[in-house]
Amino acid sequence: MQLAQFTRHLKPSETLAISAKAKALRAQGRDVIDFSVGEPDFNTPDNVIQAAEHAMAEGFTKYTQASGLPALRQAIADKLQRENGLHYEPDQIIVSCGAKHALYNLAMVLVDPGDEVIIPGPYWVTYPTQVEMAGGTPVIIPTTAAEGFKITGEVLRRYLAPATKGIILNSPCNPTGAVYTPDELQDLADVLCNTDLYVITDEIYEHMVYDGLRQVSIATLSPELKERCIVINGLSKSYSMTGWRLGFCAGPADVIAACGHLQSQSTSNPTAFAQIAAIEALTGPQDSVHAMAAAFVERRDFVVARLNAIDGISCPMPQGAFYTFPNINALFGRRANGRTLSNSADVIDYLLDTAGVAAVPGEAFGADDHMRLSYAASMEALRTGLDRLDQAVQQLH
Secondary structure, rough: OOOOOHHOOOOOOOOHHHHHHHHHHOOOOOOOEEOOOOOOOOOHHHHHHHHHHHHHHHOOOOOOOOOOHHHHHHHHHHHHHHHHHHOOOHEEEEEEEHHHHHHHHHHHHHOOOOOOOEEEEOOOOHHHHHHHHHHOOEEEEOOOOHHHHOOOHHHHHHHHHEEEEEEEEEEEEEOOOOOHHHHHHHHHHHOOOOOOOOEEEOOOOOOOOOOOOOOOHHHHOOHHHHEEHHHHHHOOOOOHHHHOOOEEEEEHHHHHHHHHHHHHHHOOOOOOHHHHHHHHHHOOOHHHHHHHHHHHHHHHHHHEEEEEOOOOOOOOOOOOEEEEOOHHHHHHHEEEEEOOOOOOOHHHHHHHHHHHHEEEEHHHHOOOOEEEOOOOOOOHHHHHHHHHHHHHHHHHO
């Protein structure tokens, strides 16, 4: 017997794989500092936890509507209007088991075999894989640090083709921390308005924006474009609710209805009491969101300064999310302990084995000259981990 053909090329998420390896080493007694996972180290806010506890105590542990509670979809609609200037009716919103699940639903309902989906790189590891799972072809537009890891309308126009079905935008970006300005988004919108492409805008890091910038949704820039935009977001990052698995998307009613039909045949509804907690997160006090963002600024500044002080590493200043994406190609060709580092995967293996520091190789994001380090960790962990990283690099020759 054989597995389905697509599984023969299916790889696990590189970020989750590195994190799992770090956890396994810890279970063996190794002292490992994990900078690989995109997970805030803060606990879920108390009021959100209490809302879930109360819901469970009241027996709110049964099925809900497959697309999410009407009250939660209304709370999301209110949030999108209040914070993002976007008007959606509740039937234009679906709640899923995390933003990753929402993106998977979209890939399945929008992409046919032979379709192309444009993805600016470096990209979150899951985007291309989900396109491929739907039978489509990811078309990567490479960018560099000198370009701010961002594409322009002129560049985008060169990649448009008859087979192009859509584009995935991510601002603030995982892994680079790049944030598109309103003018930069307008430049892209001017090109996209002259197409019939779907525009998937992943805004999961919207509250992690620094240096006086603000996150803007491309869906706000043109009423015509909004009709083809699907906004992705969730509770994982802003409210430190990664394990609760709650994401959502808002967009054209027919697209959202198709996602609902798919979800009803796959996962059914997101967890009932977690949805009640999500209502509290969106409608309750937002102090924890602002406190996390302020802490990330301090950590970012510390990490970037430390990385740039290490010989062979060059790190631009990210303006959003909670990742650094330093260039490490100057380490390629160096040796230690009888091994030569030839690529980002070699560097990551060396750092984990030698220093007990886990990060993610840039090749996972389509940029082998880099690695990704999350600064969603305590200052103590950041200091210790970067000390170890520095010492490990000094051992190379």
